[in-house]
Amino acid sequence: MVQKLTSTQTELTPEQEALCDEVVREYIDDLPVARPVDLTKVKVWLDIVYAMYGLETPRIDVVQSPEAACERASSLTGQAQTELDWVGVGDGGWISFYDYFERVKVLTHDENADVQALKDYGRVAWDSILLDECAIVVARPIALKVDEAGNLHSATGPCIEWGDGERDFAWHGTWMPERAITAPRTYTREEYLAITNTEERRALGEIAGWDWIVELLGSTTIDTWCDPNTGLNYELSRCANDGPTLLRKQSPPLKDGSQPWYSEPVHENLLTAQAARKWQATSLSPEECEREPALQFDVES
Amino acid sequence: MQVFARQGDLIIQHTTIEATEKLTPGADILLAGGSSGHPHTLQGACKYKRNNDGSTLLRLDATRTLEHGRADGHKSVMMPPGDYEIRQLRVRMGGGDSNVED
Numbered sequence: 001m002v003q004k005l006t007s008t009q010t011e012l013t014p015e016q017e018a019l020c021d022e023v024v025r026e027y028i029d030d031l032p033v034a035r036p037v038d039l040t041k042v043k044v045w046l047d048i049v050y051a052m053y054g055l056e057t058p059r060i061d062v063v064q065s066p067e068a069a070c071e072r073a074s075s076l077t078g079q080a081q082t083e084l085d086w087v088g089v090g091d092g093g094w095i096s097f098y099d100y101f102e103r104v105k106v107l108t109h110d111e112n113a114d115v116q117a118l119k120d121y122g123r124v125a126w127d128s129i130l131l132d133e134c135a136i137v138v139a140r141p142i143a144l145k146v147d148e149a150g151n152l153h154s155a156t157g158p159c160i161e162w163g164d165g166e167r168d169f170a171w172h173g174t175w176m177p178e179r180a181i182t183a184p185r186t187y188t189r190e191e192y193l194a195i196t197n198t199e200e201r202r203a204l205g206e207i208a209g210w211d212w213i214v215e216l217l218g219s220t221t222i223d224t225w226c227d228p229n230t231g232l233n234y235e236l237s238r239c240a241n242d243g244p245t246l247l248r249k250q251s252p253p254l255k256d257g258s259q260p261w262y263s264e265p266v267h268e269n270l271l272t273a274q275a276a277r278k279w280q281a282t283s284l285s286p287e288e289c290e291r292e293p294a295l296q297f298d299v300e301s
Numbered sequence: 302m303q304v305f306a307r308q309g310d311l312i313i314q315h316t317t318i319e320a321t322e323k324l325t326p327g328a329d330i331l332l333a334g335g336s337s338g339h340p341h342t343l344q345g346a347c348k349y350k351r352n353n354d355g356s357t358l359l360r361l362d363a364t365r366t367l368e369h370g371r372a373d374g375h376k377s378v379m380m381p382p383g384d385y386e387i388r389q390l391r392v393r394m395g396g397g398d399s400n401v402e403d
Binding site: 093149150151172173196197198199244245251252253254255256258264265266267268278279280281282283292294295296297298299300301 | 302303304305306307308309310312339370371372373374375376377378379390391392393394398401402403
């Protein structure tokens, strides 16, 4: 039995610390579990939500994927709907927070009742689009894969498979196009350079291999630099055929200790990796950064 | 050149906010990463103004924590009271400069 958390405590007891980990694991382990929609539990939550707006819960339509929910909402409202309400499984982060405080008796069950209703909803449904005349409820997927940290992830196929055949792909929590996961080395040079999202570019580098990316781009390293204050490495390269100039750089250690590499296009007039690092962080010209490339952060994370 | 902090793509720089700037009170404001599901969020109360270039002016009356909303993401940054300018790293795309997209 975990001891009650009191207002005089300045640190958690070992048991209370262990319970934090236990609650996190419980929520992450529940993510891949497929369950049919339980309309009784769904209605408990919807009654709470609609009552907040002084409304009765309308008819409930169950659909099998977020795409199907958006299509149904667009059809009912006559307006393009592209987003869910983001209420359901995605709230696990903060629901688990309140759940923990009930377990250490800071909150009573009654005080936490609405949050528990949302937790129960998320166990039997994915999310919703709530309209005045219709509550569109998305069923949980039939398959879902995560990495050890709980990020959506599959290195070989979809990370989510929905009941109507829709599929989603992700690499350690970064949404990816299907081809980046299933056939990463079919990307052309132009397709790679057209990627604007730095996390997607980084993930594709990890999936296809950075050496393969270098070969694809025909890039040549023109300068490298290691920051003596942080030990972080930087590499400036020029792509063949008047292609872009890229700064490949090492992340500071993340919370799990990993240090992923990122590759970002920088100004073509830059000549050194150190100056390119400064150019990214300031509004100075390439020439100004080359003249005085020193830049130090008090904190770099 | 000395700059206060970097958290991933975000640069956090001390500044002095002019008295003419209209700051809005807020709490737990999102500074970047909302669309990717990996938000950089300033925990607690602040006053702020979002600029057209994507940067944010920030005034803190007490120490606040900048958190990255991902279990294995960037470590938190403690920000003492003061004025700050927050902006994203710059990249070169299509012959022009823009903010890093994540």
